[in-house]
Every structure is written in C-alpha cells, then in structure tokens.
Amino acid sequence: MAKNKSVKRHSHPGRGGRGATHPKGRQLDPKAHDQILDLLGDNLRSRDLLIEFLHLIQDKYGCLSTKHLVALAEEMKIALTEVYEVATFYAHFDVVNDQTKKPPPITIRVCDSVTCEMFGAEELISALSKKVPPEVRILRAPCMGACDKAPAVAVGHTQVAPATASVVLEAAGEKKLSRDLPDYIKFNEYRKEGGYELFRECINGIHTPENLIEVLNESGLRGLGGAGFPAGRKWEFVRAEDGPRLMAVNADEGEPGTFKDRWFLERDPHRFLEGMLIGAWAIEAQEIYIYLRDEYPEIRKILLREISKLESSDLLEPGCIHLRRGAGAYICGEESAMLESIEGKRGLPRHKPPFPAQVGLFGRPTLIHNVETLYWIRDLVQKGSSWFTQKGRNGSKGQRTFSVSGRVKNPGVKIADAGITVRDLIDEFCGGMQDGHNFKGYLPGGASGGILPASMDREPLDFGTLEQYGCLIGSAAVIILSEEDDTGDVALNLLKFFEDESCGQCTPCRNGCEKAVQLLENKTWDKPLLKELSTVMQDASICGLGQAATNGLNSVFKYFPEDIK
Ligand SMILES: Cc1cc2nc3c(=O)[nH]c(=O)nc-3n(C[C@H](O)[C@H](O)[C@H](O)COP(=O)(O)O)c2cc1C
Numbered sequence: 001m002a003k004n005k006s007v008k009r010h011s012h013p014g015r016g017g018r019g020a021t022h023p024k025g026r027q028l029d030p031k032a033h034d035q036i037l038d039l040l041g042d043n044l045r046s047r048d049l050l051i052e053f054l055h056l057i058q059d060k061y062g063c064l065s066t067k068h069l070v071a072l073a074e075e076m077k078i079a080l081t082e083v084y085e086v087a088t089f090y091a092h093f094d095v096v097n098d099q100t101k102k103p104p105p106i107t108i109r110v111c112d113s114v115t116c117e118m119f120g121a122e123e124l125i126s127a128l129s130k131k132v133p134p135e136v137r138i139l140r141a142p143c144m145g146a147c148d149k150a151p152a153v154a155v156g157h158t159q160v161a162p163a164t165a166s167v168v169l170e171a172a173g174e175k176k177l178s179r180d181l182p183d184y185i186k187f188n189e190y191r192k193e194g195g196y197e198l199f200r201e202c203i204n205g206i207h208t209p210e211n212l213i214e215v216l217n218e219s220g221l222r223g224l225g226g227a228g229f230p231a232g233r234k235w236e237f238v239r240a241e242d243g244p245r246l247m248a249v250n251a252d253e254g255e256p257g258t259f260k261d262r263w264f265l266e267r268d269p270h271r272f273l274e275g276m277l278i279g280a281w282a283i284e285a286q287e288i289y290i291y292l293r294d295e296y297p298e299i300r301k302i303l304l305r306e307i308s309k310l311e312s313s314d315l316l317e318p319g320c321i322h323l324r325r326g327a328g329a330y331i332c333g334e335e336s337a338m339l340e341s342i343e344g345k346r347g348l349p350r351h352k353p354p355f356p357a358q359v360g361l362f363g364r365p366t367l368i369h370n371v372e373t374l375y376w377i378r379d380l381v382q383k384g385s386s387w388f389t390q391k392g393r394n395g396s397k398g399q400r401t402f403s404v405s406g407r408v409k410n411p412g413v414k415i416a417d418a419g420i421t422v423r424d425l426i427d428e429f430c431g432g433m434q435d436g437h438n439f440k441g442y443l444p445g446g447a448s449g450g451i452l453p454a455s456m457d458r459e460p461l462d463f464g465t466l467e468q469y470g471c472l473i474g475s476a477a478v479i480i481l482s483e484e485d486d487t488g489d490v491a492l493n494l495l496k497f498f499e500d501e502s503c504g505q506c507t508p509c510r511n512g513c514e515k516a517v518q519l520l521e522n523k524t525w526d527k528p529l530l531k532e533l534s535t536v537m538q539d540a541s542i543c544g545l546g547q548a549a550t551n552g553l554n555s556v557f558k559y560f561p562e563d564i565k
C-alpha cells in the first residue's frame, strides 16, 4: 500500500534517536546550573562528595529544589535518580519539587526521644505550635545529644537546652542561629602539656604497631561505640589485610541518651585526634574519614580549625583527614551504613561478612573506631595498661564513660569504674534522685539496651554483664526512671524512634517497627502477637537496629507487668 506522506509517523518524545524533537528527561536550567557551579567551586566532582554538596545547597537555599538537583546531577555526571534517592534518605534535607512549597526560613526541631519526652517534649511541641509565626516551622526530631539538659530543641542548627517555649521563640526571633564555641584545649595548649609527643615517637620508630597493640590488648580496651569489640584485635585484623588501608571515625553519636563523644570533643579534641593519628599510623592508613553528626555544628567548627592547625604543623601532611557531615540519620552510626554514607550514598547497612576490616570504605580494609575509643589511646600508652586495669569494681576492669540523664539531681557525663552499679552511679556521681522522685528502673544502654527494674540496682554495668537479662550496656547511656514514668510509654517512645530511623532495607525491621507501634498504641496490647513480632525482628533483621528495637518492650513484659496495657 502506498504511504500517505502527509501523515507523519508519531515520534515519542522520550524515544531519543533520529526524529526526537525534545531532549530526554528533566531539562537543565542554565541559571540553576550557574548557581551550582558557584557553590561547588573548585571541589572535585567526586561521587562520594554528593552529601557534602547537598549540604551546600540546603544551607544556601534552605531546600533542595528540582532545578538544583538536576544541575547537580549534570555537574557530577550521575543519574538524577541517584541524587534523589540520597537526598530523600536524610532528614536534614528538604527536597521540594515544582508542586511543593519551600519550607519556612526557620526550622525548630524539638527532640521527642525518651529523656526529652520525660521532661515535657510533648507539652513543648503543643505550646510552640500554638505560638509560632508563619516563617517558622516545628518538626519532631530524635535525640540531639543534650539529654542531660532535657528538653532539647534546635533552632536552625543552634541547640537550646533546657528549652521552654518562650526561650525557643526568642532565639527564633533573634535569628541568632549559631552558638559560641565552647572553651576547649587548643592545639598550642595541648602540645605544651606533652600532646603529640607519643604520635611523634610513633612516627620516629620509638614504638612499633605491635608494641601498641600489646598495650591495648593488656588494657582490655574495648570499642566504646556500643559493640565493645576489643580494640587491639581490631587493629590486628586490619593489619592482616593487604593495603592500601583506610580509617573511619564514628562521631555519629545518635543512640538516644548518649552524649559522651560530644563531651570529649568539646573539651579536649586533640586527645581524640592524637589517638586517631596513632591508630592510622598503626594500620598504615593512607587517609582518615571522620563522620560527624550534623547535630554538632560547633564541634565541626572546632575540628576544622584544629585539623588545619595540625596540617600547618610538622606533624601531618595536608589533605589526609576528611571531615564528613552526617545529615540526620541514626542508622549511619551503624558502621557499614556509615561507610555507605561517607561514600555519598544512602545509609543502608551492608551484609556482613565481609567485615569492614576486610572490605570497608571504597572497598579497602578499614579501621573503624568510635571517638571515645581513640580518645583513651594516649593515656593508655603513656600511663601504661595498669593505669586502666587497676580501675573497676565488682569483677570488672577499667573505666566507662556514662552519659546519665533522667530523674537524677545531677545528670551529665560521669567517668566511673567499669562494673559500677546503677545505685552507686546515682548516689556517688549524680547526687541521688531528684526530689520527689522514687527510683523505678533504668535504661542501661540507651534506646537499644532494654530496661531494668530498681530491684536490679546492684548489677555491675559493663560489657557482657546484662545480656543474661535481655539488656546491654552499649554506649553506656543510662537513663533513670522514677515512679512518675510509665515503662509502657517508654517502650512505645523507643519503638517510634526505631520506626522513624529504620533504613527500610529489610522487612522484619521496616514492617515490624511500624506494626509494633500500631499494636502498642492500642488500649490493650496483643501480647502474644507483640512477642512473636519481636522474635521475628530479633532473629531476621539485617542489622543491630532491628535486632535490638524490641529490647525495651521485652523488658516491660519481663520486669514491669504493672505497665503492660
Ligand atoms: C543501629 C546502630 C547504631 C550505632 N550508632 C553508633 C554511633 O552513633 N556511634 C558509634 O561510635 N557507634 C555506633 N554503633 C556501633 C558501630 O556499628 C561500631 O561498632 C563502632 O563504630 C565501632 O567502633 P568502636 O569499636 O570503637 O566502638 C552503632 C551500631 C548500630 C547497630
């Protein structure tokens, strides 16, 4: 049949190839592209810097708009979907499209995690919601590491704690969105009192990595981020792998109730930095990545300043230390999720094995440590392992740094003997219970560590001592409850936290947390179903978040029958 030439073949706009009259996909807005070029400046368009670049856009424009994300994808030569999936994963990014409105200029985040809830977060949210002007929005947020001053709020990135509605609104009105830096030990002061001598001795060959590993093994220093893995053994494992090797520091500190890393970094950052450099020297790491949570902007300023002093000294070549900024995702504290995030991706925990010591950051053998683990290295080596091992009580050796919050007179960071009981912690270190409060129970290890009753106040607090009761010391975040507190409500608060923070990668955790919250919100709990759900979550979740999410709930079943609904 002869073709009728006046009727043209339909050309699908997305088909590409000859005949396509429109370019594919979202179109680049030249003005937005120029703005992105300005922001990115001379930075390498390296894939792992994606989150850093998203921060630059969010900080400058108050949100991530489609036109900027398109321009960023173009500039970094990556797919727009990749940019979207990363940007939408993190709570501190506001992704807006052509239909959604830009968020108001000021964001007030109110912490509604467990200690802040005990100290009136809900009342604060209601009071603020009634009074905020249109240029301000209120959001709920997880623990900000200010639990000893609960309730805590962040106006922009500036923390206000303890917060009242009037103080918060005043801060929002002043638009003074940064805090003065704390008074900390600076580079010159630190060096004057012998700082970096040990690191110098290491690089000058006075110590060997094997010597140092021996000291760590003798002292029994364990990872203080929560898992408690022996530090010396980790160094051995990483050294056993072929180079090049890397180091990553976990400064994400997101476990509700924990604020010790913040305390160390705000006081003596170089003691941590020296420990970090020694660890990197021992495993011959080529580069070090520090992953710092976004909730600690003052610490970011301190570290940037002090690292640059180190770089201009004779101790360090510039460019070996990279400071990376988290973006409001608790799961990025899990070490393999942290590695993903440093690589500029969503914080989805990896399946193990292989462990990061074998295949870690950028596929390299990687030594990962918590801030506090590194903080103690200098003291351990210079004072000797016996300085550490002679401390301890009730059969435990060493010391632990407890972040204590809740119903005690003097909450805060308490460096105490490993194995101390909660009773002694309250009486010797915290000035006793708050007036009018009777001790009812305690969370020994933040949101993940379960809840113990006051009748078990003589249990030694240490790694390995509480597992028999279904509890954990974890990062040693001890939250003290009184008769005023309902452990059923606490269990619900914990599960809401895990529901929000689950990365969503595996079904038992993603659906399990959500389902558990629904069941706990009912007037009467379906106990058999909750217990079954908890077993599945513990047994089948990929990472520690899902495995530990119901520890608090199980403790209520075991130890607080009066609080079961
Ligand atoms: C859900 C989850 C969250 C975690 N959050 C943190 C954290 O915020 N900071 C931290 O140092 N470790 C955290 N950890 C523990 C890390 O996975 C890892 O064990 C630690 O960083 C290793 O350093 P360390 O041996 O010095 O403790 C978390 C673990 C899990 C399962």
Ligand code: SF4
Pocket (backbone or CB within 6 Å): 331, 348, 349, 501, 502, 503, 504, 505, 506, 507, 509, 510, 541, 542, 543, 544, 545, 546, 547
């Ligand atoms: S357990 Fe939860 S947080 Fe961990 S990988 Fe699964 S979904 Fe993600």
Ligand code: FES
Pocket (backbone or CB within 6 Å): 111, 112, 113, 114, 115, 116, 117, 142, 143, 144, 145, 146, 147, 150, 151, 152, 256, 257, 258
């Ligand atoms: S700051 Fe609110 S619970 Fe930690």
